[in-house]
Every structure is written in C-alpha cells, then in structure tokens.
Amino acid sequence: MSSYSVFFTQAAEAKSSLQLAGKPAIRKALLHLSRLLRSQQQSLLAANKTDLDRQPADNPRNDRLLLTPERIDAIAAAVRSVARLPDPTGKLLLRKTLPNKLRLRKISVPLGVVGAIYESRPNVTFDIAALCIRSRNVALLKGSIDAWHTNQEAIRLIKMALAEAGIHQGAVTLLPPDREVVDEMMKATREIDVIIPRGSDGLIQYIRRHSLVPVIETGAGVCHVYVHTKADIQKAVNIVFNAKTSRPSVCNSMDTVIIDRAVAKKFLRRLAPVFAGAKVKLLADAASFELLEGYPWLDKAAPDDFSREFLSLTAAIKIVDGFDDALAHINRFSTRHSEAIVTENKKLAEQFLQLVDAAAVYVNASTRFTDGGVFGLGAEIGISTQKLHARGPFALEKLVTEKWLVSGNGQVRES
C-alpha cells in the first residue's frame, strides 16, 4: 500500500460519478470552469507570482511557468472549446446479431483513470483536466514543484466547477509534486489505466522506459522539408521559411531542409537572404556549405546534427541526388512526426505520401500544420509519434477505449 493510495482510491471512487454524469453536467462543469478562470483570475495570478518569486529571476523556464491575464484568457477559451466538442464516449461502433441470436454491441468508453505527468506549464493542468472531464476519464495530475502554488489554485477552481455540476470532486486530483509519486504512478497497473507524460523528451523517455502502466507518448519531431528538382522555388522558400521560423520551439517545426542537387544553387540563393533576415543559424553539409559561402550564421554540420530536434532558429541542410536519396535520408533520421516534399510532380508527390512513414506527410505545405486544433480535432494533448492507439494529433477522440457488450438469453458455446 503506497502512501499515495488515498489519492488512487479517491480516483476509483469518482469513476462511476463521472461515467454516469449526464451530458449537461459535463458541459456545465467545463463552462463553469471557464467562467471561474475569469472571475478568479487574480487569485490564480497571485499563486503564480508566489511560484515565480521562488525561482531565480534568470531561470529560462520562468516563461513556461508564467501566467498573464492574456494567457488565462486563452486557457479559459480552450476550456470552453473543449466543452463544445462532442462526447467521445458512448458511441456505437458496431452492432451485430450472431446466428445464435447473441446480440453484440461495441461501444466507446472512457479509458478510466488517466495519470498525467508534466512539467511547469500551468496550462497543462487545465488542458488535461478539461479533456479528461469531457471524455469522462478520472484525472490524476502530477505537475512540477515549480508550479505547486499555481496548480493548487488551479485544482481549487477545477473542483469548484465539478461541485457546481454535481460531479464527484475526486474526478480530478492534484498529486503532491514529489518524485516518489511518479514511481508509484508507474507501478499502479490496477489503479491507473494510462499515463500521459507531457514535457521534455527526457521526461517522456524516462516514463516510457520505466512505466508498467501503458503510456501514450507524444514525441519529438525531427522534421524534414524536401525541395525536389521540380519544386516551385518560391513556394519552397515560403514553406521552408515558415516551417523553420514561424514557431521554432515546437515539435512540428522543420529541422533539416533536404535539397535536390540540381536546384540547390538556385534555391539557396533565394533562401539565404530570407533566412538571414530571421537570423537562422545553418549547419550545412559539405556541398551546401560551399554554396552558402558568406552566409552570416554558417557552420559545418556534424554527423549527428541530422538527428537533432533543434527547437530553435537553427536548421541543418543536406543536398541529395534525387528522390530515393532523399527518402533514404528521411527514413534514417526522421522521428516519424511530420515530413514534407515540395514538388510540382504529382506522381512523385503521391509516392512520397505513400512511402514516407510518418504521422503526417505533406505535399507543398508547411509541416507546421500538424496540430489537433488545425486538423479540426479540438485541443490536443500532443503529437503522438508512436503507431499504437493514437498517431499524430492526440486529441479528445483518442481518450477512449472500446468495450464489447453481449446480450443473450442463455446461449452457451458448443466448441
């Protein structure tokens, strides 16, 4: 019996309350939470200030921890939009009657208890809570010690909203920010149905390696844009520039641009001034290094630069000899997140879509579109780079499992 089992027991108790709650109650809880985020903004900001004051002023993570009125508004809007999403549970996925008159129904049901382990961003507390309430999953939240006061205030608002809707307050529980909690969660195979780690690649890998509870993993993106010989060069420049610079800190941003040798000179001549204007640092292979002579932030690429997710204004450049060569590079280095080709050759474009093994594969568009919101799935927990259960934007619709309901009249099996 772990010292945290009281929380796990509470979670188990809340399960039926959440699963039996009517649709209006679920909606009410979320809309009320959204309102509380506005009416109780000051107390949330104050708690956040307490957390920030305990950090060194120059801690680079402070920005992740920081709440502002604008950020709280954005969180409230996100919670409201989750309230509007359709209920992913109770969907009739299949219905059939067997020759012996046994009636089968396959329906979508909540996963049960979702454990979330994340770092200092306080919006994650609200995001996961809202998605879990919407999908009738009990949530056990383990945030970081840095955000402890903010998260305590957040959970207070969440529990007020649950109470207002008549839902058991154990439906969302904030766990103490102790390291040992994580170990207990990873062992709780009977109490927790799935663990969702959110944050750095290190955190995610640690949990994937050690958890006995199944993990839904959102992964790093080493993403490529391949500029094919038949690319429209202006489109290619726009796409590469957007994929790299529009939000370099996110996983769907481009890391390496791959260029067919035949168009490399022409393309780089157009790209260089645009990239230079944004102060993009380039790590070039031998061939492109030569072509980029004079570029102000240029370095030779080390071999492992091609497997790096930069999450910053840095890009690697690789020149290849045609489609197969580009595909081989992508197969070797891709983390199977988002991959793009720029080409006017429709047949090759279709081949690229078919042969590249990634969650999202693009023709003539920026990799930056890989996103649950953009794809119309509502808020997302992250982009899954695994192949089981959820691939690509991991959103509300995947916070469920299936259940077979079988109704009979005394049927038994002959063999």
Added chain:
Amino acid sequence: MSSYSVFFTQAAEAKSSLQLAGKPAIRKALLHLSRLLRSQQQSLLAANKTDLDRQPADNPRNDRLLLTPERIDAIAAAVRSVARLPDPTGKLLLRKTLPNKLRLRKISVPLGVVGAIYESRPNVTFDIAALCIRSRNVALLKGSIDAWHTNQEAIRLIKMALAEAGIHQGAVTLLPPDREVVDEMMKATREIDVIIPRGSDGLIQYIRRHSLVPVIETGAGVCHVYVHTKADIQKAVNIVFNAKTSRPSVCNSMDTVIIDRAVAKKFLRRLAPVFAGAKVKLLADAASFELLEGYPWLDKAAPDDFSREFLSLTAAIKIVDGFDDALAHINRFSTRHSEAIVTENKKLAEQFLQLVDAAAVYVNASTRFTDGGVFGLGAEIGISTQKLHARGPFALEKLVTEKWLVSGNGQVRES
C-alpha cells in the same frame, strides 16, 4: 549493430514490396500457402516429428508442439479464411478540406514491422504470418527452440508462397531461437514497430516489462459469472457449466462463480451434480463450503484463489450480498477480460454492462464467446486485456495504424 541486424535489414527492405503489392498478389500468396500446407504436409509432419523426438516423451508441452494431418488442415483452412478477409489497409478514415484549401486525408496503413515472440505451438507461425501478409506488415517471427525444425519447414513454405506471388521473401522472416534474439528485438525501436508476445503469462509480462518497442499484449483472464437473485436458475447452471467446462484451458473460461446469497442454496443444489459429473474441483468460500457439503472435489478457497486463472477444471465460488457486493468482488479480482451476469432483471443487466470494466461484458450468456472468430473478426492473435489500441479480440483490423496525408499548394501557417 547487433548480430541479428541482417534480419532487421532484410525486414526493412521487404517493407515497400509488401506495401506496394496489389490485392491479388496478397491473396495469391495466402491461397498458395494454404495449398502448400496440404501438398507439403508430409515434410511438415516429418520436421515436427524431429522436434517431438527431441522432447522427453512425458513433456506436458508436447501436445502444444504436435502437428497432425487434422491440425494442418485446420491451419490451412485458417490461412484460407485470412485470405478472404478485407484488406485493413488503405481505408479512407477521414477526409476534409481546411478553410485555407489544405486537403487532409487520414488513412489506415500497416504498422510496418511486427515482431512476434511466442512459444512452441507451430500454428502460431502460420497464423501470424498470414495475418501480417494480409495486413501488409513485415513479420519477424521468434518461436521456441522446441519447434525449430517445424518452424524452419513452415517458413520454407511461407517463403515459397511469397515468391509465387512476387512478394519479397523478407516479408516473413524466422529468427534464430536464441534467447538473445528476444533482447535485441526489444531494443530495436527503429527497426520493429510493435512486438506481439503470444504464450504464457510469464512470457507476456517479461516482454511488457522489458521491451522498449511498443507491445500489444494479450492477457490472462480471471473471468466471473455472477448469478443474480433474479437469475433463471436453469440458464445459470447451463451458462456456468459451459463457461467452466467447455474448454477450461483457454482464457475466456470462467474462474469464479459469484452467487447471490438469496439463491445460493437453490443454485448450488442444481449445479453440484452437473459439476460433479465433469469432475470440476471447487474452491469454496465459507458460506458455499457449507452448502456444498458432500461434494466430492471440494476444498476451502484460500484468499488468493480468487485472483487465480485456473486454466483447468477448477472453479472458485464466492457468495455475495447482492449486486454492489458482486461488483466490488469483480472490480477487485477481474483481469478485465470477460465478465457475465445471469439475471432476468433488465435494468440491473444494463447497469452491469455499463459499470463492469472489461473487454467483453455479458448478460445471460457464457463468457466463452469472447473470440475474434465468433465475433466475426476472423482469426485473432489473442484477447487483449489492455485498453490502448486493441481491446478484446485482437484481430486483423487492429494490425494497422493511421497516417495523415496533407496536400497543399504552398500553404504556410500564420501563427
């Protein structure tokens, strides 16, 4: 670089051959394999005899290893039925056009490379190979040393069938039956997309704990039949008898019968002679022990007997005080495989279906129906008791993942 990497490389090479093969080629490979299983039956039986001759004659596992003409016919029929199943890949799951004219398609695609780790049953080699070929997944098969000659002959037939259909023979590969192979497979996160362990619970748990490659797990079943106060007693006797005795060695057979106190005496008086006729051994709780006085194979249940999967003609008996008590027992001991209630009370039946957390939940029918074939899904790899990706019968339709295809005309993301 592991010494087995040659096999992994071969698998990677075969991937596009299998994915680009036409539907007729896939079908041809499977139908040809089915024919070879008949025409080459003698060589398969001879190889099997070599394996059996190396075992002690009294090895209880010999029956699992044994092939007979009838068993080979059954395997051939199973392969033929897989050939007839619809292609689970290439399905258009969703199509939409975003306001910026970006066209999205979500399609089902093969998982990629499936690693199967299993024990001595030689039919698994053919089952997994057939399901993988049908779903265009490359298969890496790791069987047991006991079945090595049989499996070598099996893979010879499988590769003949692939060759006949013009598919790369690396599409199905038999790995050496070395222990280290398993360790290499569990680390091969870039080369293997999913590992499927098939066999004992010990094997499955070992792989689940140690694999870095995602695992699809088929689990043990501690299954209950709950005889409610309002049960039709004759139905209840038939269902309990069938669930326990029709095939006790499989995971969907009943382990514990739960009985409402109000009907316990009446029910057990009817059940006892029927169970006695089949020599079912009973492990009874205190209350039922008294009622069963004189039953020839009776013992008191130890506390952990209620969490045992017997896989034999043994059943535990538990008397409860009504619905909530029964539910509490099931929640505590169920492995979430198959659970049944026998009752004529429709409202309670519906509550049971909703509140019991299991892959398959039954009203007035035997738990023995939980099976991919019975549910109309074709051959199954096993019954999944996990909640992610596949729950319940894990069949062909779940040997796929999704992929988002995005086609544009130069679109970039604004924010």
